[in-house]
Structure formats: C-alpha cells, structure tokens
Amino acid sequence: MPTNTKIPLAVILGLVLAIALDTIVQISWKFAVTSLPENAPVAVMGMGMLSDLFFYLVLLAFVAQYFNWMRVLARADLSFAQPITALSYITVLALSRLALHEKVSLSKILGIALIMLGVFLISQTPHRTIRTNLDP
Amino acid sequence: MAAVLVESFAQVSLKIGAAGPRILSSPLRQLANRYRITAIAASWKGLGIFLYGMQIVLWTLVLHRLEVSVAYPMDSLCFVGVALLSMLLLGEVVDRQRWLGVFCILSGTVLVAL
Numbered sequence: 001m002p003t004n005t006k007i008p009l010a011v012i013l014g015l016v017l018a019i020a021l022d023t024i025v026q027i028s029w030k031f032a033v034t035s036l037p038e039n040a041p042v043a044v045m046g047m048g049m050l051s052d053l054f055f056y057l058v059l060l061a062f063v064a065q066y067f068n069w070m071r072v073l074a075r076a077d078l079s080f081a082q083p084i085t086a087l088s089y090i091t092v093l094a095l096s097r098l099a100l101h102e103k104v105s106l107s108k109i110l111g112i113a114l115i116m117l118g119v120f121l122i123s124q125t126p127h128r129t130i131r132t133n134l135d136p
Numbered sequence: 137m138a139a140v141l142v143e144s145f146a147q148v149s150l151k152i153g154a155a156g157p158r159i160l161s162s163p164l165r166q167l168a169n170r171y172r173i174t175a176i177a178a179s180w181k182g183l184g185i186f187l188y189g190m191q192i193v194l195w196t197l198v199l200h201r202l203e204v205s206v207a208y209p210m211d212s213l214c215f216v217g218v219a220l221l222s223m224l225l226l227g228e229v230v231d232r233q234r235w236l237g238v239f240c241i242l243s244g245t246v247l248v249a250l
Contacts, residue, residue: 066185073154079222079230082147083215086241089248111247118240121233129229130159 007076007127014072015084021065022088027095028054028061076127083122086115139194140210144217146187148225153181161227205249212245 032054072081090112097104152159156177157168198207215238222228 069150070154070181073151077222077228078147078151078226079219079228079234082218083234083238083241086212086215086245089212089245093248105250107247107250111244111250114240114244114247116244118237118242118244121237121240125231125234125237126229130155130227 007123011072011076011081011127014068014075015081017068018065018072018081018085019088019091021061021068022085023091023095025058025061025065026088026092028057030096032058077129080122080125080127084119087119089115137210139191139198140213140217142187142194143191143211143214144221146184146191147214147218148221149180149184149187151222151226153177153184159226161225164225208249209242209246212242215241 032052093104093108093112154177157165157180160168195211198210202210219230219235219238223230
C-alpha cells in the first residue's frame with residue numbers, strides 16, 4: 001500500500017520520546033548496577049536493587065517506554081521505527097562522555113556519523129507500507 | 137545470538153499487538169485466525185512483554201561473559217533481525233535504501249563500541 005511521504009507529528013514525537021526514554025533507561029540502569037556490591041549473593045543483589053532509586057527510575061521508564069512504543073508502532077512500520085531508535089547510542093555516548101569528561105576517539109566520531117547517515121536514509125523511506133488498526 | 141533472536145521476535149510481537157494480527161502476511165494470518173488466542177492483539181502484546189523480560193535476563197547474562205565492545209555490536213544485529221522479520225512475517229516493504237540505512241547503523245555501532 002503506497003503511503004504519503006510526510007511523517008505524522010505523532011510518529012516523530014513518539015520516536016523522540018522513545019530515544020529519550022531509552023537513554024534514561026540505559027544510564028540509570030548503569031547507575032543501578034554499578035551501585036551494587038560485586039559478587040554478592042543473588043538475594044543481597046536483589047535487596048540492593050530494591051533499595052536503589054535508580055532501579056525504580058528504570059522501571060518507570062520501562063512502563064512509559066512500552067505505552068509510547070505501542071503508539072508509535074500503531075502508526076509506523078517496525079522496520080522504520082526500530083532502527084531510528086539507534087540514535088540513543090549517540091545520546092548515551094554523549095551524556096556519559098559529558099559526565100566523565102573524556103575525549104571521544106576518531107572511530108567513535110566516524111561511528112556516530114554512520115549511525116546518523118543510516119537513520120537519515122531510513123527516515124527518507126515511506127514510514128508505513130502496510131495497513132494497521134488505525135486505517136479505516 | 138539467542139538474545140538477538142528473542143529481541144527481534146519481541147519487537148515483532150509488540151508490533152502485532154499494536155497494529156492488530158491482521159498485519160501478519162496472509163498464510164500466517166490464516167493460521168493465527170484459526171485459534172482464538174492468536175487472533176486477538178492482547179495476546180501478542182503479552183507475548184512481546186514476556187519476550188522482553190526474557191531478553192533482559194539473557195542480556196544480563198551476555199554482559200557477564202562478553203566484553204561490551206563485542207556485545208554491543210552483537211546487540212545491534214537486532215536491527216537486521218527486525219528488518220528481516222518485518223519483511224517476512226509482516227510484509228513490510230524493506231527497500232534497498234532502508235537496508236542500506238540498517239547496515240550503516242550496524243557498522244556505526246561497531247565503531248562506537250570499539
């Protein structure tokens with residue numbers, strides 16, 4: 001089914017939100033895990049997690065992520081929307097570098113450029129090629 | 137590899153949950169309509185969530201055994217898996233440009249993880 005090339009605002013906003021939530025999940029997940037004692041028994045690890053604020057942030061972000069993602073998928077191809085979330089690799093890298101004040105290597109810059117190129121190429125393809133529930 | 141497969145299938149199940157089982161390509165749709173449980177979107181949502189939970193456990197195991205610089209590019213093989221499954225199971229049109237984009241992203245994540 002041919003679709004119009006204009007991407008609906010709901011899809012764009014949904015993708016932006018998905019990338020933001022993905023970034024929050026990955027960074028707070030890292031904080032939650034690194035604050036745990038190493039080589040501790042599973043029970044101790046579990047208790048440690050439950051008392052960690054970041055763990056609840058991860059859970060909250062997961063729930064929000066689910067509802068947002070379902071909205072996106074109702075409006076756009078999976079093979080369109082999912083690769084675009086690869087932009088979160090870049091946001092996570094940027095934020096963690098910002099926190100650690102490290103320099104970014106040339107290969108990483110090249111990698112970022114390739115991811116951006118890939119996302120650009122995909123964003124130029126029709127966002128929906130099959131019918132969904134939202135169609136009449 | 138199992139983690140990649142599970143994640144790809146999780147994404148497809150969520151997509152079917154979001155857009156309804158009628159997006160399945162025709163032989164599969166007939167199969168799904170035969171059983172009440174696979175004919176409703178809610179069970180696909182449930183399956184997607186279950187597979188996602190499984191994926192988190194698998195991924196934690198993987199990160200214990202592999203270097204991040206190996207594990208992350210492996211994870212981005214999901215983009216290939218999802219593109220393949222969307223094409224084969226859902227009938228989405230993955231044209232040459234979309235494939236090119238997927239492979240740019242894949243090589244980009246390899247470089248970022250180095």
